[in-house]
Amino acid sequence: MSVRSRKTLLTAVALTAGLSLAAVTPALAGAGANRTARAGAVSTAQGDPRDVTQHVADFYAAYIDSARATDDPSAATGAKALRGFYLSSAARAKVAAYEKRRHADGVLFAQNVPVKWKVAHTGSGAGHATSRVTLTWSDGPHARVTGIDVLSDLKTLEITDLKPVR
Template sequence: MNRRPLSRRPARRAVALALGIAAVTALPLALTASAQATPAQAAAWAPRTVTGSPSDSVTRIADFYGACIDAQSGPGNGGKLAAELRKHYIHPDYLKKLVAWEEKNHADGVLRAQNVPVRWTVTDNGTADHTEAGITLTWGSGSTADTTKLVVGTTRDHRIIHIGTKGIGGK
């Protein structure tokens, strides 16, 4: 007779039994998890990555706006921190013009508003001799959300030299 040794059969049965138990256990868990997580929740659980570089003007503009908005929306309205951020990021000659604009318009010159947005987006609008970035500030949420679009220009050494609704060249 050509029979297989009896010692192999119990091992195969044990492996099959273990795989069957794993499948029976995992399937309801997977179905429960997928039924509970909506696509929006699944996306919210995914890790996000934000990259930047201190040598990139668009990154620096985004960092500046993020830090200013954080400072102003935090406790005590971040007056001292906002002033220090301005000194660091804005060219001294333009900072004088910005202060004059604020006195004339009774609003924050960086945000061009009297309050703080809930969200911001920075998009490269670069030119050959300087960097320009489009800034979209979002105020409110849902159907009542409103946006403001600004253009911010920087020098090659990453200092802000312009904030307005049009670019440095008036475009």
């Protein structure tokens, strides 16, 4: 593994850990200025770093956190590091081409950031797995929802393709 690859990996791991800690700390403290009924509910999370769907979920969780942090100057660097760690070079090239063509984020296929996301395994074969990422763009009963099909390599867990669901 090259020094650059190790540095990118370490940056992505540190960013993911920091974002996870920032997200979990208020919940663990049980305090918040805007405490709502939902905030009082117990929330748990767990994961398996060997699971391809979990890998996609980890990427989208950290990426969306980074994209939402518009007031943090390091957020753009973090998003780039996440892309470098989770996406194959071909997927990064496809994302960059989409962004140049559409002037929108090529991971989210949008110009803004969703308020919620979820990931579900939808199939596997020929050494790849497909996950469906569902993005919710607002709260309320008429929230807009979009989907992205994410193809991942089962051996490396690397995301090799992203396609918006039409």
